[in-house]
Amino acid sequence: MGRLILQQILKIFWLLPIKRNRVVFRSTQGTKYNCNPKYICEYLLAHYADKLEIAWIFDNPDTFGFLEKKGIKVFAQKSVRGLVYIITAKFMIDNYGVQSYIPVRKEQVIINTWHGGGSYKKPYINHTKRHKKYIEKMERETTVFLSSCQRFTDCNLKRVKEMSPQKILESGMPRNDLFFHERNDIESRVKEKLGIPIEKRMVLYAPTFRDEASDENYQIDVEKVLTSCEKRFDGEFVFVVRYHRFAHPEKTAGDKLVINANEYDDMQELIYASDVVITDYSSLIWDASLVYKPCFIYATDLPKYLSDRNFYTPISEWPFPLAENLDVLLSNIEQFDEKIYRENVDRHHKDLGSFENGTAGKQVAEYMLSQL
Structure with missing residues (x-):
């Protein structure tokens, strides 16, 4: 109930306009600068730094002050400024899913990169009723999921009731561009x-x-x-x-x-x-x-x-x-x-049916530009 109340309270920030060039990243539930969000961020910094406002949110933002030297804004995950940036961002990019207490707006683009490639172990299914509701909300509100291979796409189209082919970007994993x-x-x-x-x-x-x-x-x-x-x-x-x-x-x-x-x-x-x-x-x-x-x-x-x-x-x-x-x-x-x-x-x-070819970061960036 606490999360639902917080979600309603945070809707006050819907009065603020969405910043069309604002991108907010979170990885590993706000604990690290890593995985697919990191590599998408690095690509955007290299090619579109003058066009985008980039921010990251963390549990302990002081640990990631080095990102500010790259022109990245860094905020605490549950700080007022961090919440404002999330709710006014055009793009939110995460490798787990947007926090359950965030009231996502229709105009926002939510990119869920996942945090694993291939098509191997199945997800944990014995979740609590509360956690299952969070997963359903996250999957429903996600604009696009990234896929590393056709098998992964096919399995998730069958597993996730909110999934459709239009919600999958078959780009490969941006973190794997490194290997090419x-x-x-x-x-x-x-x-x-x-x-x-x-x-x-x-x-x-x-x-x-x-x-x-x-x-x-x-x-x-x-x-x-x-x-x-x-x-x-x-x-x-x-x-x-x-x-x-x-x-x-x-x-x-x-x-x-x-x-x-x-x-x-x-x-x-x-x-x-x-x-x-x-x-x-x-x-x-x-x-x-x-x-x-x-x-x-x-x-x-x-x-x-x-x-x-x-x-x-x-x-x-x-x-x-x-x-x-x-x-x-x-x-x-x-x-x-x-x-x-x-x-x-x-x-x-x-x-x-691997989609990996070293261009995942580029494909995500091009998708984002198409949504502006």
Whole structure:
């Protein structure tokens, strides 16, 4: 009830005119400058900075003061100025969905970028009645959703009753444009920030969260994985961990060998700098596959995950070597065949109908201009 009352109170700001060149961004529910909103923002700054007024809202805006040097206005998510900017913006861009207490106006364009590519794990369905209402409101008020592939489009047209083909922009993920361009500065920046010597190679371990999880779901023998990677791929490896923000294991096996990257906001840069990726069910495998990074699935709780969530695309059809225990994971790493893997990845992209081609940011910008 509190949110409904706040929503009605905030309608007072409807008396203010909508600023047609105003764009307000939010990512990861106001906690980070990352993901698709970041990359759309960077594209707009590079090509339309003189035409648009760009703002971001955060829970802790002081942490993101560096954005002001780029000409971006930064506000607290629930501050009066932040709320005014949201309600008077022509465009709102978010990778989760506009906050439930925001009274969206008919003239506004709401772009939901999502925060995962490909078509893998299904969304959590055991929401509370209140949260289901929020999701329905968010989906109803969204002007356009971004899609990374045809399979994702088809699955969501069936799942979301408020969805129609006109509400989907089949652009690919803007965050993945990064992988279609040579960026020699990224690896050095990532390794410098994480304290990794430039000559060392990286294993990125990035499992997703579970609705109900224990530390056992995130345990992996770091030392054995490093040994197998060095045996197959040569060079000296380091083990980098980046957990999902809703996953909080107390410890990882082999903690002394682990480099913690949980505070590194940009997952795309971590993928770009990595030589090997290990996950369970995270959609980051879609992103990493675009540049053929060797990706390995380590799914020790697969039967339970299938029961709790399941997948849009059966995991048996993914091109990434699957292991449900450590021995198989190590064997998959040591026997990795790059030629076969690239062929499987290409087939996978074709089967899912990939829209990724490095122009997603441009396509979103062009869509926005068409709405002015």
